[in-house]
Amino acid sequence: MNFCSNCGQKISFGKVPDDEKERFYCENCNIIHYQNPKIIVGTLPRWEDKILLCKRAIEPRKNLWTLPAGFLENNERIEDGAIRETTEEANAEIKIVRLFSVYSLPHVSQIYCIFLADLVNLNFHPGDESLEVELFKKEEIPWQKIAFNSIRFTLDKFVNATDLTDHEVHLGTWNKK
Amino acid sequence: MNFCSNCGQKISFGKVPDDEKERFYCENCNIIHYQNPKIIVGTLPRWEDKILLCKRAIEPRKNLWTLPAGFLENNERIEDGAIRETTEEANAEIKIVRLFSVYSLPHVSQIYCIFLADLVNLNFHPGDESLEVELFKKEEIPWQKIAFNSIRFTLDKFVNATDLTDHEVHLGTWNKK
Numbered sequence: 027m028n029f030c031s032n033c034g035q036k037i038s039f040g041k042v043p044d045d046e047k048e049r050f051y052c053e054n055c056n057i058i059h060y061q062n063p064k065i066i067v068g069t070l071p072r073w074e075d076k077i078l079l080c081k082r083a084i085e086p087r088k089n090l091w092t093l094p095a096g097f098l099e100n101n102e103r104i105e106d107g108a109i110r111e112t113t114e115e116a117n118a119e120i121k122i123v124r125l126f127s128v129y130s131l132p133h134v135s136q137i138y139c140i141f142l143a144d145l146v147n148l149n150f151h152p153g154d155e156s157l158e159v160e161l162f163k164k165e166e167i168p169w170q171k172i173a174f175n176s177i178r179f180t181l182d183k184f185v186n187a188t189d190l191t192d193h194e195v196h197l198g199t200w201n202k203k
Numbered sequence: 204m205n206f207c208s209n210c211g212q213k214i215s216f217g218k219v220p221d222d223e224k225e226r227f228y229c230e231n232c233n234i235i236h237y238q239n240p241k242i243i244v245g246t247l248p249r250w251e252d253k254i255l256l257c258k259r260a261i262e263p264r265k266n267l268w269t270l271p272a273g274f275l276e277n278n279e280r281i282e283d284g285a286i287r288e289t290t291e292e293a294n295a296e297i298k299i300v301r302l303f304s305v306y307s308l309p310h311v312s313q314i315y316c317i318f319l320a321d322l323v324n325l326n327f328h329p330g331d332e333s334l335e336v337e338l339f340k341k342e343e344i345p346w347q348k349i350a351f352n353s354i355r356f357t358l359d360k361f362v363n364a365t366d367l368t369d370h371e372v373h374l375g376t377w378n379k380k
Contacts, residue, residue, distance in 0.1 A: 029211035031204045031236070036211075044331070047276060059208075062241045063275050065314060098240050099224060103307035103376045104314050125305060125372045128316075130280040137242060137281050139305075154221070193370035195302045199280045 032057050063135040066176075067107040068095020069143040070127075070184055071120050076161035077184065078150065079168075080115050083157045087173035093140060093180065094118065094156075108141045116159045118150035127183060129176040129198040138176040142190070175200045209234050240312040243353075244284040245272020246320040247304075247361055248297050253338035254361065255327065256345075257292050260334045264350035270317060270357065271295065271333075285318045293336045295327035304360060306353040307376040315353040319367070352377045 030037050030052035042049050042058050050059040070093055071078040079091045094115040098107040105122050112118050120143040129138040152159050162168070164185045172178045176198070183196040207214050207229035219226050219235050227236040247270055248255040256268045271292040275284040282299050289295050297320040306315040329336050339345070341362045349355045353375070360373040 027208045029206055029208055031206055031208045031214070034206035034211050034213075037208070060274070061277055063277055063279070064239045065242060097237070098314070100238055100240060100312040101309045102240070102312075103309050104305060105307075105374060125302075125374065128281060128302060130282075132278045132280050135277040135279075137275070193372065195370065195372050197282060197302065 027059060027061075030055060030057065031059065061135075063137055065098040065104070065107075066095050066136055066138045067098045067104055067111060067141075068093050068138070069108050069112045069120055069122070069141045070180060071112060071116070071118055071143045071145050073145040073148065073161055076163050077167075077181075078116060078118060078145065078159060078161055080152070080156040081158040081160075082155065082173055083152070084155050089157070090171050090173035091168055092173040092177050095138065095140065095177070098139075104139060105141060108139070108143075112143070113153075115153045115156050116150045117153055118159070119146040120144060121146055124193060125195050127176075127180040127196040127198065129179055129200070131176065131200055133201065138180075140176075140180045142184075204236060204238075207232060207234065208236065238312075240314055242275040242281070242284075243272050243313055243315045244275045244281055244288060244318075245270050245315070246285050246289045246297055246299070246318045247357060248289060248293070248295055248320045248322050250322040250325065250338055253340050254344075254358075255293060255295060255322065255336060255338055257329070257333040258335040258337075259332065259350055260329070261332050266334070267348050267350035268345055269350040269354050272315065272317065272354070281316060282318060285316070285320075289320070290330070292330045292333050293327045294330055295336070296323040297321060298323055301370060302372050304353075304357040304373040304375065306356055306374075308353065309376065310378065315357075317353075317357045319361075 033055040035054040094112040096111040123142040126142040210232040212231040271289040273288040300319040303319040
């Protein structure tokens with residue numbers, strides 16, 4: 027951030043009143059520009075004893091497998107964002123079951139919220155951001171080709187869950203080494 | 204948003220490549236300025252059969268009661284943000300139990316994430332943003348003086364929970380009339 031997005035003048039960074047954190051602020055129009063983490067929403071869609079994964083068609087992590095997920099948009103409910111991303115990336119029709127995992131990536135200021143979901147039918151097919159969309163049994167999950175740590179965490183919790191009717195939300199975090 | 208925060212030139216708004224949503228973008232330096240929802244994190248701290256509420260010392264909703272909560276900061280894990288806000292607003296020492304409610308406010312692009320927590324001791328006292336911090340039995344909750352719908356939703360789910368050892372995360376939303 028170099029310029030004030032409100033008035034276009036050079037931005038300042040430092041202490042502002044009643045705040046312990048340093049912020050970007052504008053000395054010209056007196057606006058404080060807060061910066062906060064972004065939410066990534068997605069689903070873990072299941073069908074019988076299988077789950078759905080997407081092979082990424084775009085960078086980063088092109089050609090690796092992931093769950094359908096992406097940035098929550100302004101004016102969107104969290105579960106609606108998860109459904110939208112599942113449609114966009116896998117053209118999969120789903121019914122949300124419950125929130126399954128919340129994974130913090132503090133070094134990039136992202137919070138993943140992944141919902142367990144049931145596929146309504148098998149009419150899924152790749153969206154623009156996916157090369158392939160496939161169902162995998164637990165023992166077929168391509169662990170060496172999973173795109174993101176947040177997704178690996180979620181898949182691991184799913185595979186090792188002893189009771190999926192329990193409502194536990196799995197909290198995880200990754201700290202960059 | 205009127206100016207590009209990167210180069211300071213006048214900003215444009217409209218269609219960008221490979222995106223269904225219109226965005227702010229800069230024709231000078233080619234940056235797209237995405238805008239996304241913010242996360243508000245907080246806790247529902249309990250002690251025996253009571254819960255802790257804070258009377259707000261600041262606008263909006265000054266003098267009304269709320270749970271300790273505030274914006275998640277960059278580079279912060281979601282549960283660490285909830286603990287920090289509980290310290291800042293109530294000087295309360297807590298231990299997180301689990302995620303309890305996720306409440307979407309699409310009209311203001313906010314997602315509340317409230318964690319059930321246990322108070323570790325009774326040494327709480329108001330922080331700068333609180334006038335009073337008090338414990339309330341369920342039947343003492345000042346329903347007519349609760350600051351926010353998101354907090355009323357969370358308190359209602361807590362009061363009406365038949366089994367708090369269950370792990371259910373309560374999903375809620377509010378649409379502005």
